Structures are given as structure tokens and as C-alpha cells.
Amino acid sequence: MKMAVTSPTDQMLTVLENCRISPPSATVGDKSLPLTFLDIIFLLHFPIHQLFFYDFPLSKPQFIETVLPILKHSLSITLQHFFPFASTLIVFPDGRKPEIRHVDGDSVEFTVAESHLDFEDLVGNHPRACDKFYPLVPPLGRVTKLSEFLSIPLFAVQVTYFKNLGFSIGITNHHVICDASTKFDFLKAWTSIARHGTDAIVLANGSFPCYDRLLKYPESLDEIFMKQPGVEALNDDYQVLDLVGPSSKVRATFFLTKERINLLKLLVSRKLPKLGYISSFSVACGYVWSCIAKSRVGFHERKGEDELERFVCLANFRNRMDPPLPETYFGNCVGPCVAVAQSMLLSGNEGFLVAVGSIGEAISKTVKKKHGILEDAELWFELMFRTPAKIPAKIGVAGTPKLKIYDVDFGWGKPRKYETVSIDRNGSISVNACKESPEDLEIGGG
Template sequence: MSTVLENCRISPPSATVGEKSLPLTFFDIIFLLHFPIHQLFFYDFPHSKSHFIQSVTPILKHSLSITLQHFFPFASNLIVFPHARKPEIRHVDGDSVNFTVAESSLDFNDLVGNHPRACDKFYPLVPPLGRVTKVSDFLSIPLFAVQVTFFEKLGFSIGITNHHVLCDASTKFDFLKLWTSIARHGSDAIVLANGYLPFYDRLLKYPESLDEIFMNQPGIEALDSDYQISDIVGPTSKVRATFIFTKEKINLIKKWVSTELPTSGHVSSFSVVCAFVWSCIAKSRVGFQERNDEDELERFVCLANFRNRIDPPLPATYFGNCVGPCVAITKSRLLSGNKGFLVAVESLGKAISETVKKKDGVLKDAEFWFEMLIKTPAMIPAKIGVAGTPQVKIYDVDFGWGKPRKYETVSIDRNGSISVNASKELPEDLEIGLSLPAKQMDAFVAIFNDLHSSFE
């Protein structure tokens, strides 16, 4: 289904970066054991393979090289030391990004649809991060990889994979904005003129004990000489589908929620759409999973950007991870009941409001974030997370051949998360990506359509 045409390494231009290191903060350390993030952008390109190889790949390589000059951590490695010493991102001369060019015989028009499609069809289109190597007394872990895949006379995809320690969605979108700008204009002059470059200074103030807490999280001891990154593999019985909430529909839902829950603390487009999907997923599980305890709990986790919420605030271009969890917990039987949507709205709205409006600072209780984000306690077996954010206009990722035909977050297959992004047609519309076992997806679609159509 996929044939590799070229495999090469892309470095920053010679003598532009040198030796640099970037210390991790606890915001980064918490993601040491997180699986890689896989994203796919599909573009229309109704031309021949020779035209693709001659016109597309050279531009992508050149622009990526210049981008890496300014975003050097993407071409760097994560250095993990023994004896719980804090890891760092390190760049040395010669460091580079693995860049693969491939050709696929898969049905391009099927892949870019919204209907349920087999998840494992997408796996050959995203690159693995690569092998972890033992160097002297430390581990060197790659952080970023790119794969460009051509579909004969139809289009191409750009798959990117990154270790979550590298950055969050905000930083990654800054990287993509620069890469696409250079690809379109041929140089970084526009960006340099505007002064819009990553901010690397670690000005973040927090208790040093948080570093120690997250360096001692369960599983860190597994980062030894035998450690390798868990890349996405197939086959799987899951399918993925995309659901669109228009601005008009969202406003109707918000108006109804405000009437039903007049004292609800937080009713936003993001919260009501997430609550809508959460309740539909809970209902779709009925009949597919055994429920022995009617008081069983479910958890929904979304991330808030803390750059402008911590004291003192950080620049919007601060490089790395700077997100904290908003966690909603409620009973499964309530979530899957007749008023499940309202239960979800109230629970999630309260969680978001309490997190972003803490009077004693958003970092309060940060020592418990590992359990909120990564670990699923035995008493809360069902967890849903959110990948992406509508604050990032993901369909603006235009390298010069037009906006993406379709965007997919492939890594949501791993843990049952959903993706939430601004839609292609109108950024006020929201696009939800979902990955479920095929039969459960059928149930979800029926439940979703029934509830969705009730708001007219």
C-alpha cells in the first residue's frame, strides 16, 4: 500500500545553530512516558509523480531546513540521564530530522472523507520517530519526524510525528506557521521582520519539588538502555470518523443549555461540543461493555493553555509545553442516561471554570497532574481526553498548494481521545475526530445524529 521513494535527513543550514540545550520544566517532564503524537495533513495535487518530486519535495525540504534554524529543538534529541537527573533537549552539529518520501496506492478520496474509515489505513502515512540510542552514559531519543506521501494524480499527505516532551499544540502550530510561510515565500524574511520567533528563556516560576515529583512518576525507571519508543502499529478493529458542529448549531445548543442550566458556570462552544460528544460516547458503550457497578465513574480531560494564566504570564511564543488539565468526573449511569448531555455540560463546565479561575493560582494541585493526565485509577476505568484545540486554526497550514483538504489526528487511536479543531470551512465551526471500534461507532453515529437533529 505504501512504497518508500526516498529517505533522507534534514538539518538546519550549516553553522546556524551549533551546540544548544533546553532544560525541561515540569510541564514537559510529565509527558516523558507519553506516546508520540501523529498528525496528518492531506492536500489536493492532481499532477504526476515526476512533477511532485521535482516541485513539491524540494520546497518542503528547503523550507524545513530554514525553519529548523529557528526551531532547533525539532532537530534535536531528548537526552535522558541515569539516576533521575533531569532530562534536557540537546542540539549538536549534525543533528537532523528524518524525512521520508513515499507513494501510496490507498484511496485518497476515501481517506479524506468524514465517514467511518479503518484506522489502520492511516498508519503507513505517519512516520515513526526512530530508534533510541545509548550514547556514553545517557539515552538519546529523537523528537520529530516527517513523511510526505504521494497519491497518483490526486494529492499528497504530510505526516508529522513528535514526542510530546518537545512541545504542546501552541508551539507546534508556531512551528508549522513558520514552515509554511517559508515554503510559500522562499525565505524567513517576513517572519524575521515581524519578530515572531520562539521564546526559549525558562522564566517560568514554580516549586522545584514539582520536577522531583514528576521525575519519580511510575515508569520512569523503564527509561533504561532497553527503552524504545512505542510507535503506532496496526492492524486494529477501530474506525475513525469526523463530525461537524456548525456555528449555528452550536449557538442553538448553547441557548438550550443556558435555559436548562441557568446557573451553569461555564458554557462555551468548546465545552458544550465536548460534553455533547462525551455523553454520546457513554451511551454508545451500552451493550458493548459490561457494567458491574452502577456508580462506576468516567473522566473527561482537556488541556488549558497556561501561558497567560500563570504569574507572571509567559509570552505567547514560549517554546515547549505549558498546558494544565481540566478534569471532569461523573457517574457512568448518569452520563449514559436521558439527561446525560446536561450532566456532561455541567460537570465539564465546572471543571474548566474551577481550573482557569483558581484564586490561589492555576498551579495549585499540580503535583496531582500525572494522575489526571496520564494514569487512569482503577476506580475510574473510562477516560476520554482531547487532542488539539480550536484556538489553533489547523486548516491554515498551507505550504503553497492550498489549504489542507483534510486533517487527522492519528494518535487518538491509542487512548480513546477525541480531536477538537476549528473547521476547514469556517473557523467558528468545530470539527470533531473520533476513533472507536466499528460496532460502537455505528451506535455512536445513530445516537449522535438523533441528538444532533433534536436541536433545530
């Protein structure tokens, strides 16, 4: 008989409440939202786990009486306007295109827990054990097999109290529901409603999502990505991949100040005068990529002088579509920028310039395509998720400095710390604007 393996960090968590949060009664009803090929690409992607830590030096009764009612009430109202987060992904066994479906009464799993882990350790920047964070983000839940389709959960929330110090809010979503831009819109609405007790300000701003499928593209792209490897495994036994533990990895946080970034930009413009794209994001990513390449040499991971490495980031295509889509378009609307460089050059003395040059050229090539942004879209799945044998090393990026993630304030101040926990799954890095100075960059990785 097999016995369940429990991570030591799981024993440091006590679940106080499991409940479900629905939109207010009779506000949404039965609705469905078709997927586009930009959503279908992420059909088999692992869930996205994000974690916000907040200072709250008060007792557990004060936490339960003050924080929880506000979070639950504001989430319910937010779900009224962002109904896909309270919906499920419907996958048909006959190969029909999946859809997001909401039935009156659908809800989000909401877990309340207490942790005995070291809060100050978790919110630090020093190396910390990755698996300490895993109990703080919720799983999506079980896939349900119904008579004609699979029903896959899309969103879950966990709020965890740390005695007299603070609390964390962990959110997990299936990537098929939306990209970072849409999720940030959801978080902005939720925090606004939490702070003000009503959706009046959000309504006045007119920033609720656009659900119209305005994207124009060949239907063949749907068919191509419905045949991506692994889709055939969406059957009776399918379950969503979640974080597992224990892990030997550690995560740490690093910072690049505006002053240091400007110096790097100056160096790039002087050494690479013909490079068409130079930004804070590209120089930061180039710097990190070259540092990782150098560290691989130190650990003897490089196998040959001709070995290539790949760097993948996603660009927001809303304003690059023809015609452009509203910034509030709900769903996924991102495409890949892929840079490739020789490992030996990346790890050399000019490694930073090699890296930032490759990234800049990749971004320029992606956003300035002669025949429109969807040119070669049929290759995007392979570019994003498949690692060719000849390019064994790959680094991806989660987050973007354009979204001010430290503005996620529910009424108790800005987050003390933010972590993208899901980057542990594929060795990506996170790049976000800093809390105090948005022009400084915060880089996380493990």
C-alpha cells in the same frame, strides 16, 4: 524464529527516499534547553502523530520536482529558528533532569513515499479503517545508547504521494518537546517560509519562539515527576512507543455547525443558569461525551449504576501563569481540566446537560484557583494519565478550535483533510475548527 508481521496496508506503501534535513550549516551550533516539570510530565507519553492531506492532481515527476524541494528547503530554514525539532532528548541514567540538546549537524528524518491506498477514501468523513493511516505517519526512530546517556529522537516527517490525486504530510513528535500551541507556531513558520521562499516575513512578525525558561515554580515538582512510574525503565532497552497495526478500529469525522452549537449553548444557559463556563468547546465536548456514554450502554459496557466516567482536556496556561508567559514560549505549558460524572446520568435523557455541566465546572475550577494556577500541580500526572479503578472509563481530547489547523498551507492550498492519528492509542477524540468555517467544529474519533 519469530517472523516480522506486516500489515496489509504496509504493502500499499513504497519508500522513494530516506534523507535527513538539518538547519543551514553553522546557524544553530551546540545548544541545550532544560525541561520544566510541565515537559517532564510527558516524558513517557506516546508520540503525537498528525496527518495533513493535500490535493495535487499532477504526476509523480511534477510532485518530485515541485513539492519536495520546497518542503525540504523551507523545513531546513524553519529548523534554524525552531532548533529543538532537530535536536534529541538526552536522558541521564543517574536521574538527573533530562534536557533537549542540539549538536551542530543534528537533523530530522525525512521520508518520501508513494501510496497505492484510496486517497478519496482516506480524506472522507465516513468510517475508515484506522490502520490505513498508520503507514502515512513516520516513526520517531531508534533510541541511541551512548556512554553517559540515552539520546531519543524528537521529530520526524513523511511526505507521501498518491498518484495524480494528492499527497499527505505526516509529522510525528515526542510530546516532551512541546504542546499544541508551540507546534502550531512551528507549522505557521514552516508554511510561511514554504510559500514565500524566505523567512523574511516570519522575522518581520517577530513570532519566533521564546526559549527563556521564565516559568517560576518549586523545584520539588521536577523531582516529583522524575519519579513518576516508568521513568526507571528509561535504560538500555528503552524504545519510544509508536503506532502498531493491524487494528480493528475505524475512525470517522463529525461536524457541529455554529447554528447547532448556539442552540446547544442556549439550552445550557436556560437549563443551567448558574454554570460559570459555557463555550463552543465545552458544549461540543459535552455533547460527544454524552453520546459516547449512551453508546456504551447500547453495547452493554456499563457495569453498574454507580460507575463513574472521566473527561480530561488540557488548558493553555501561558497567560495564566504568575507572571504571564509570552504566547511564543517554547515547550509545554498546559495543565489538566478533569470532569467526572456518573455513567448512568451521562447516558440518560439529561446526559448532555450532565456532561457540559461537569466540563464547565472543571474548567472554571482549573482556571480560577484561589492560590494560583499551579495549585495541586503535584497531582497533575495522576489526573492526566492514571485511571483509578473506580473510574474505568476515560475520554481525552486532542486539538483545540483556537488553533486554526486548516491554515497549514504550504503553497498548494489548505489541507483537504486533517487527522490526529495518535488518538487511536488512548481512545481520545479530536476537536478542531472546520476548514471552511472556523466557527463550525470538526470532531474526529474512532
